[in-house]
Amino acid sequence: MKKLSKFLCAVLAAAFLLASCSKKDSSKSAPSSKVITDHNGTQVTIPAKVERVVISSLLPLPSVYCLYMGGPKKLVGIHPSSKAAAVNSYLATCYPEIKEIDSSFVKGNAVNIEQLLALKPDLILFNAGNSAEKEIFESTGIPAVGFSTNIAGYNTIETYGKWITLLGEIFGKTEKCDEIIEYGRKINEMVKSRTASIPDEKKPVCLFLYACEESSIKTYGGNMFNQYWIETCGGKNASYELKGSATLNMEQIYKWNPDKIFLTNFTPALPEDLYTNAIGKYDWSNISAIKNRQVYKNPLGMYRWAPPSSDTPLALQWFAKQIQPELFSDIDMDKEIKSYFKKFYGVELTDENIKDIYNPARAASGK
Numbered sequence: 001m002k003k004l005s006k007f008l009c010a011v012l013a014a015a016f017l018l019a020s021c022s023k024k025d026s027s028k029s030a031p032s033s034k035v036i037t038d039h040n041g042t043q044v045t046i047p048a049k050v051e052r053v054v055i056s057s058l059l060p061l062p063s064v065y066c067l068y069m070g071g072p073k074k075l076v077g078i079h080p081s082s083k084a085a086a087v088n089s090y091l092a093t094c095y096p097e098i099k100e101i102d103s104s105f106v107k108g109n110a111v112n113i114e115q116l117l118a119l120k121p122d123l124i125l126f127n128a129g130n131s132a133e134k135e136i137f138e139s140t141g142i143p144a145v146g147f148s149t150n151i152a153g154y155n156t157i158e159t160y161g162k163w164i165t166l167l168g169e170i171f172g173k174t175e176k177c178d179e180i181i182e183y184g185r186k187i188n189e190m191v192k193s194r195t196a197s198i199p200d201e202k203k204p205v206c207l208f209l210y211a212c213e214e215s216s217i218k219t220y221g222g223n224m225f226n227q228y229w230i231e232t233c234g235g236k237n238a239s240y241e242l243k244g245s246a247t248l249n250m251e252q253i254y255k256w257n258p259d260k261i262f263l264t265n266f267t268p269a270l271p272e273d274l275y276t277n278a279i280g281k282y283d284w285s286n287i288s289a290i291k292n293r294q295v296y297k298n299p300l301g302m303y304r305w306a307p308p309s310s311d312t313p314l315a316l317q318w319f320a321k322q323i324q325p326e327l328f329s330d331i332d333m334d335k336e337i338k339s340y341f342k343k344f345y346g347v348e349l350t351d352e353n354i355k356d357i358y359n360p361a362r363a364a365s366g367k
């Protein structure tokens with residue numbers, strides 16, 4: 001009996017030891033954190049399992065996040081401008097819960113730390129170029145990952161691809177990631193192959209307006225996303241010699257005399273406002289784009305079609321059709337949009353939905 005008792009004790013001790021080792025091994029195989037390198041080149045330690053996410057100053061990122069995640073899962077806070085676009089876009093139709101996501105942690109483009117902390121995020125995603133926010137987030141101790149807008153030289157397709165890649169590093173790479181990136185590159189190659197040999201005299205002069213209000217008219221120079229859209233699609237950027245954000249006067253616009261004007265969804269202005277001189281005391285009547293009715297309001301799908309967004313491959317095709325309509329006459333945008341939304345968002349669009357995408361509300365500007 002004594003020998004049997006000793007044997008049983010030994011067995012139990014061995015079992016306990018194995019169980020303990022198993023727990024240790026298990027804890028080693030499932031770390032509580034991991035280190036990633038963001039677009040600032042900063043190594044950031046983030047939770048291995050992220051549960052509450054805030055997206056701050058990179059306004060288009062919520063749309064790309066929803067494309068990647070299949071909706072606003074784990075998202076507890078977004079910038080007010082991102083929310084204005086979301087609520088007035090198809091993003092809210094597809095994912096109505098985004099309307100309830102908090103945006104009160106930003107007031108007048110300034111982060112309120114108390115409101116931010118109240119959201120209890122375990123990860124913040126922000127614009128890598130916003131150094132002021134970076135300092136604020138570092139002071140809170142909450143892991144913050146920077147996403148860059150100029151990491152690909154303002155090539156919109158490659159920029160959105162790099163955002164998706166970084167999301168994959170944070171949340172886990174999926175086959176869908178590669179498929180989305182590859183589709184964008186395929187569209188980019190198709191458009192470039194068609195516009196590569198266009199002679200200079202057949203390239204229309206194009207002007208993007210990011211603000212067109214009574215108080216100011218603004219564009220971006222040749223080192224921003226508008227340069228990529230225009231150049232890739234076979235046009236000439238009127239504001240090429242400018243840098244960054246630039247305020248314009250009508251004298252400069254008369255001098256450029258653009259053939260085509262694109263109104264982004266950062267401004268509430270619509271083409272009819274320019275056709276009828278309805279904004280301030282500006283007189284647009286003698287400009288070529290006005291005379292020929294070549295003013296276009298950028299569509300609004302899951303986000304504004306100007307910076308990178310989850311709709312970027314669609315935006316590239318749409319811009320190509322407006323800038324070089326004959327060269328891209330074979331592209332049926334209604335069909336392309338429906339196919340893209342079904343494949344990547346799992347959404348069946350109606351003709352009425354398409355009409356809404358082409359005719360965004362003024363309120364989408366957030367102004």
